[in-house]
Amino acid sequence: MIAQAGSLLVVEDDVDVRESLAERLRSRGFRTETSGSCGDAIGRLREQTFDVVLCDVQLPDGDGFSILRWCVDRPEPPAVILLTGYGTIESAVDAMRIGAEDFLTKPIRDNELEETIARAMDRRCRNVVPGDSQPASSNDNRRLIGQDQRMVQLFELVETIARTRTTALILGESGTGKTMTARAIHDHSDRSEGPFVEVSCGALSETLLESELFGHVAGAFTGAVADRAGRFRQADGGTLFLDEVAAASTALQVRLLRVIQDREFERVGGAQTERVDVRLIVATNEDLEARVRDGLFREDLYYRINVITLTQPPLRERIVDIPLLLNLYRERFADELQRAVCRIDDAAMALLCSYHWPGNVRELVNVIERAVVLCHGEVIRVDDLPESVRRADGGAPAMTLNRLKSALVDPERRLIVDALEAHAWNRQQAARSLGINRTTLYKKMKRFGIAAPQH
Template structure:
């Protein structure tokens, strides 16, 4: 399970950010990432942070200024400085500015863990105790579950629901990534603002930019009027960009500008428009592999992963299957049968044994079909063949051609009652050739 502490990482070196994120995630901390002081201030504005980890040498505004700022605006928050240019003067300046700990690059995972623990111990007991004892119900928005994997997702939703931090949701197809995005929006303080969902894979590439950012009259053939895009429609709320991996490199560049400058520009316009939009993106693609293949921008990836949520596949949430089945039985029982439908223990056991390559979407479809086919109670006979027990026969060993030919001739003779004329006809050879083979 995740620990309760939120850690903000600030460094213009995305490789160091990734290293810190990987190490701290392995220690079960939850992290926010920023590649500049400006981005860090956006996160600090409406997110409760328990520890700041920052580099000193960064362009425009350096880490010393960030330390001084947070020392006065967030005096109870410990600050850990990580730098690759150590000096006694730097160390003294950092400590005087309000830093709690000082760590020099390169560092080991153990050294990082020790520094983080020391920094967090400096937090007053009163502040620590105020965060303990939180419990989440098994139902959260349209989602339901009680497994540790589900609780970890809910834990992150609770952290980000009341701020505008950019979120990237990753998971296999059918795991409920859009439900997670909707839970973030509708359970937080911005629930009354617009929530606009856009499937980047469903819009033709040549139209995606115009649909996202809008266009001016005459910008292209068919643009008979000026029109707002999805981003303008989502102003002050949330835009959910599903299948972000399908966006072209040109559109990715535009998205990067939105994240950096908090503004969009219509197609055909030279005037930017300031917007206040939270971006939640989702993908079932491996963006790291796409970056290596030059199909996805690395700088955009790190801008999107201020907060990363990995939605677990259903095979890692087997204990949640009874809850999900019950939810779908109630939903579709009333819809299709106008009454509640039950399920036998044997059928439920079969469902819990299956590997679910199609995840929750596959489970929902199977329950829908079973309700239609049953008379009030779903049993094993109402379940499709693919979820039922299978016998995996061992692969037959490879045999010489003569052996295969011999066995087949014997099989044909047996099926014809040893009638050689009929067998020869089936085999496509004459009786003389058959007799030679039988010898």
């Protein structure tokens, strides 16, 4: 094995594109080799260690995914960056899940290629493990918890996309944890030292919102007495979280599109173009697709922000998380309020699990705080719950303790054990049959406490 620092393999079947990419990269000092097919690329990767593989998704004898899967199974995998054409953006999300370092959409803009590769090389040198990058000082209150299958996947996606600067869209009802998720993406990213700025599009009038985001020059509108920098400038080098994006006016949508595409904007009333380096995360609890259909939301903007979507399931659909969250916050409030409240009794727990939680986790947090304050003694009982929860029956799907128990038997765990058994506990084969890589399988086995039987 020959290891070369800064070595790169470009896999692309179109000879012109391949050569021009290689030429461009060589001119920037990367040691670049090329390959035109899956088979050839894997052959080279067997013989030689590369730092980065830049790989087209569509290849004549297979696709970039097979190369990606092959790579992530290596003991020291190269960073794989996939090149996707128009219309294959969904597969980019899959790529990130499998373990791609990043993806680029063709046509590649200006310095995007160089920047992405340089970042990948840099990270490889520093050997930063995603998930361990949570800053030590980060507040425990910001930790997202959940064991529901969709939440576990959401956390994985957070870690994966934190490594990119792609715009992310978070969907979810009010109180499901959208702000927390946006914050987690920021905290896991290499911008975590930079600012995290949150703005809600629903809270301000059109003019004020534009000025809030982009700033204004003196005299731009009545009341604009002095120049003012906006939130985009404030978020430079960090993340801007734009909530309730569906409320953005048509004019604002145009400005947003431009800042996403070109990273530049002008202040309201100003002529000078400003540039910023901001990772944008947007959120909404509205059906954006329907708004696009109704002509209320620009389609081009929708496609720009909808590259990676994270969906926060409502609390009533992830009942396994209810006891978990209740106990986390019970402990937290008991600590804070210096109350020795040590548990929630069965009847109260059954009610709390059957309630439909229109206000989601935020409502749960309020309910449990109130219960900790009100309860006499060490146990939370039905009487300590608000009227709305105590009346939890009509309309809402009934939740019995039995259903709760069956929901707790994690289907994902079952799936993994089945796959391992089917392959006589050969992890490599089991991982392959599950369509995940071996490292992911190890992590999951650890998380679910799965161990091979002792003979």
